[in-house]
Amino acid sequence: MSKLIYLSSIVFFITACASSVAQEENSSEVENKNTPPDTTNQQKNTTLPNAVAWDYFVHSGAKIWACREIEFGKFVLNKFCRDKGKNDLQWPGDVVPSNFRGQLID
Structure with missing residues (x-):
């Protein structure tokens, strides 16, 4: 019985971690969609002649x-x-x- 409780707590922990990672990825995607694109010169320290x-x-x-x-x-x-x-x-x-x-x- 104790092995079953131990295994189920490991499964719960892994599921919680995976869910947390998925939420972070989704919030990053939403944040990136709401952020306007960078229209500045992509090459830093470079000026056009x-x-x-x-x-x-x-x-x-x-x-x-x-x-x-x-x-x-x-x-x-x-x-x-x-x-x-x-x-x-x-x-x-x-x-x-x-x-x-x-x-x-x-």
């Missing part, structure tokens, strides 16, 4: 077109230059920029 231009240079024999921010010459994602025509008017010549680290992010 104001003005960008393509830069052409040769590095270790490789011909490279890279997108750079005009104001500081900082390399930015190439996607920011996709609507720009590829010309080398901003930084003419094929000299490797001093801030080029050998790896570009697209």
